[in-house]
Amino acid sequence: MAVDIGELLGRLLSEGARHSDDTHDYHLTMVPVGDVTLPTGRVVACDPLVYAGDSPPFTVPVTPGRYPLRAWVAVIGFGPPGNRVESDRRTAALQLVIRDQPTTTWEPACVPDPAVPDPASIDEDGFAVYPVDSGTGTFADEQAVAALAGWPYERLEDAYIPAVIEAAPSPLDAITHEASGANVLLVSTGWGDGAYATFIGRGADGDVTSFVTDFRVL
Template identity: 30%
Template sequence: MRRWFRPGLVGLGILSALPQVALAADWDANKVSSNLGVFALSDAELAERKITVTPIGELELPTGQIIACDPLTTGTDWPALSRTIKPGHYPVSLLEAQGRVAAAILRFRPGKPVRWELATVPGQDVSTLKDDEMFGYPVDAGLGSFMDKTAMALMSEQQDKLKAEQNYYDDVLAAEFAPNQDRFVLHHPVAGNPLNIAMFWSGWGDGFYPSFWGLDAAGEPLLLMTDFGVLENADGRESK
């Protein structure tokens, strides 16, 4: 059972799997995610690799300032990503494999990315990373999310209204997750308010996960993707 708590602002630093001596200029998104090529696959190729695409609805982004985080263990001080997009509403879909949410995708425009950029928050500099290091967000409640910056404050207000013996997952979210086998929900913190939050399982659960901007030839974002580490080499089949 997931429990809600709100620690201080943590996990905005670097995650490194092994010590490396590579120069910062050598950093490449493909070295921390082998799955960026999944967007070049046809429907038949996705099916062959046992990857399912699940649309979950449209996310409202009235400011275009996007927060990607564990929605239940971060507070209103969690920063929005440095890149902003045009305000509007955009479709969210999940890549699922091995019975897990393998990646979450927020799509702004159609097209295949030609370049990838690690999603960062203010104060993070990709040029300081060694080739196995990455920026991302920590997950402690088994969930990831996309939301507008204003949605975080709205949900925090609703959390503060709960009684001492209540928590946001069990007493608010659980009933909304249930129809989707607890895999995802487009949550409205306030009924009747269009502002919503896309929440979804985070792959194998708690961990540290990077997000990437998929860019077109002009450097404009086509999509934002969080990789939960279920796929390997854009393949959802279990290793033998």
């Protein structure tokens, strides 16, 4: 059965939305995590601690500028219905807001086709995904990600590997390309490692409103 992207993201990008199963409740809340500087407007979504050097930008660019990043956090309750208590918090989605206006259509975000396609880069729903092996993800400018790929491990550790990890979305931010001020602001990804799809929203005029990565919590 084809996935309805609008329905999928509507479950994630709604303040106060609640979803339940046999053992858990999920309460969605939006957490602003900072601004992302895009000097080139070429957006990359990736695990920046492992794949910064292997992550091309999406085929849809945006106007260079500075844009807010929002984490949609699932506050998870556990226990019998009617008596569930908060047991965890997980980053359910990450949203890079380009224009703060209603989104009328969604489309899968794509990178240029590689010469040799990797089957692992497509999920069971047919969407392009990026791999995560450090439990973190980001939206950042191509320039910022390329600069981060050249950092020595000691600098990476100082900026992005805290002694104590905060509850989701666990944001960490650092300027990685000093000439432009481009930064990489990462958050925790869903239940951790995996492969996650990104979608592009457009307004009624066809302009991009946001990029959203679904971390498969719901």
